[in-house]
Amino acid sequence: MNDNKQSREIDTERRILEASAKVFMMKGKLGASMQDIADEAGINRTLLHYYFRNKDKLFDTVFEKVFARLIPAMVSIMTSDQPFQERLEQFVEAYSDMLLENPYLPVFVFQEISLNPHRIAETLKEQGFSPKKTFKKFRSELEEAGMDDMDPRHLFASLLGMVIFPYIGRPLFQTIAFQDDAKAYDAFLDERKKQIPQLLKLAFIGASVQKQ
Amino acid sequence: MNDNKQSREIDTERRILEASAKVFMMKGKLGASMQDIADEAGINRTLLHYYFRNKDKLFDTVFEKVFARLIPAMVSIMTSDQPFQERLEQFVEAYSDMLLENPYLPVFVFQEISLNPHRIAETLKEQGFSPKKTFKKFRSELEEAGMDDMDPRHLFASLLGMVIFPYIGRPLFQTIAFQDDAKAYDAFLDERKKQIPQLLKLAFIGASVQKQ
DNA sequence: GTCTATATGGCGATAGAC
DNA sequence: GTCTATCGCCATATAGAC
Numbered sequence: 001m002n003d004n005k006q007s008r009e010i011d012t013e014r015r016i017l018e019a020s021a022k023v024f025m026m027k028g029k030l031g032a033s034m035q036d037i038a039d040e041a042g043i044n045r046t047l048l049h050y051y052f053r054n055k056d057k058l059f060d061t062v063f064e065k066v067f068a069r070l071i072p073a074m075v076s077i078m079t080s081d082q083p084f085q086e087r088l089e090q091f092v093e094a095y096s097d098m099l100l101e102n103p104y105l106p107v108f109v110f111q112e113i114s115l116n117p118h119r120i121a122e123t124l125k126e127q128g129f130s131p132k133k134t135f136k137k138f139r140s141e142l143e144e145a146g147m148d149d150m151d152p153r154h155l156f157a158s159l160l161g162m163v164i165f166p167y168i169g170r171p172l173f174q175t176i177a178f179q180d181d182a183k184a185y186d187a188f189l190d191e192r193k194k195q196i197p198q199l200l201k202l203a204f205i206g207a208s209v210q211k212q
Numbered sequence: 213m214n215d216n217k218q219s220r221e222i223d224t225e226r227r228i229l230e231a232s233a234k235v236f237m238m239k240g241k242l243g244a245s246m247q248d249i250a251d252e253a254g255i256n257r258t259l260l261h262y263y264f265r266n267k268d269k270l271f272d273t274v275f276e277k278v279f280a281r282l283i284p285a286m287v288s289i290m291t292s293d294q295p296f297q298e299r300l301e302q303f304v305e306a307y308s309d310m311l312l313e314n315p316y317l318p319v320f321v322f323q324e325i326s327l328n329p330h331r332i333a334e335t336l337k338e339q340g341f342s343p344k345k346t347f348k349k350f351r352s353e354l355e356e357a358g359m360d361d362m363d364p365r366h367l368f369a370s371l372l373g374m375v376i377f378p379y380i381g382r383p384l385f386q387t388i389a390f391q392d393d394a395k396a397y398d399a400f401l402d403e404r405k406k407q408i409p410q411l412l413k414l415a416f417i418g419a420s421v422q423k424q
Numbered sequence: 425g426t427c428t429a430t431a432t433g434g435c436g437a438t439a440g441a442c
Numbered sequence: 443g444t445c446t447a448t449c450g451c452c453a454t455a456t457a458g459a460c
């Protein structure tokens with residue numbers, strides 16, 4: 001009987017969450033007003049409070065969902081049993097695709113966790129990311145590849161930096177290196193899916209040569 | 213006669229600018245209140261308005277100064293006439309040192325330019341950064357090194373990403389890879405000054421091998 | 425130049441009708 | 443569940459005394 005109400009309810013909540021994610025990502029937690037979010041969702045401002053009590057709770061809910069998008073690719077790079085270099089490629093591919101669809105995500109997430117560093121620890125555990133195993137496996141694989149002296153954490157940091165930074169630094173890069181040509185920059189972002197693994201591949205070749 | 217007043221004046225303005233930079237970087241433009249800044253500077257809140265009229269103007273002044281710190285190392289990598297790989301090393305070194313002293317700078321700057329992408333264009337020109345020449349020179353040097361197929365802009369993006377990202381992602385990395393051990397992470401950041409050029413060096417070796 | 429006191433506006437939050 | 447009306451706070455900004 002109240003199918004209508006229920007479905008409207010679910011729909012409203014979903015619309016709030018989508019609108020919130022969009023507005024929070026584009027304007028930041030403090031820059032976004034409840035009115036902005038209500039407008040984006042096409043609903044009355046009071047409804048936000050009805051569904052999520054207050055701005056903080058709404059933000060927390062949204063942030064957890066958004067932050068979670070960063071994890072799957074990170075988990076996959078350790079659990080998969082494929083050869084090391086293939087996994088690296090897949091990692092870059094998976095991350096790039098996610099970021100191409102969520103270009104505002106990195107700035108938003110890293111801004112928030114730098115203001116509030118502690119909130120991530122629990123979320124990471126909930127998502128089942130166990131770093132110790134990852135880096136141990138990483139290390140033995142690097143040794144097999146002849147890169148004994150490459151700390152796996154450095155490789156991981158470099159990898160993430162190469163993949164994510166072009167999104168964070170887009171306004172800067174696009175201005176200085178692409179004369180503000182957005183389409184050219186989009187193409188550039190897509191190219192990186194091949195360029196990054198290529199750079200790493202060359203490094204592995206270099207390492208194996210130097211080893212001899 | 214009014215030496216006292218003048219020097220107090222200069223001192224006050226300098227203290228405001230230093231306090232503003234610190235507070236803005238740690239709390240963000242919107243998170244920082246004029247009262248926060250006044251407290252940090254040890255002065256009355258009204259003085260901020262006396263010297264800089266309003267919060268926006270104060271922020272703009274501070275941002276320009278802070279953003280400018282990103283430029284010199286970028287300029288040096290193109291103007292210097294030393295061998296290519298040495299310049300890469302110096303670039304990493306210079307940037308890392310600057311970031312070790314300004315760890316909050318990247319999040320702050322990239323947050324702001326992503327909210328307000330246009331403000332950087334003029335500043336860049338004022339600082340005398342001419343990207344076209346840079347990348348042209350870059351390209352010919354990459355060819356000499358046997359990396360014909362490496363777009364210089366990709367190399368530049370990778371380089372900046374590897375250097376800067378560990379600062380932006382510190383809360384994340386430090387949690388997942390260093391069990392929140394801040395000292396260990398500081399050491400890690402310092403190590404990157406050697407690790408990043410080493411990775412690139414291996415890639416160059418790999419490229420020259422593959423070329424044959 | 426520096427302070428105290430005050431005006432102004434915006435935003436989050438809630439009460440209450442429907 | 444959804445809307446209208448309203449309350450109260452806090453931060454920016456300014457007026458005016460010293």
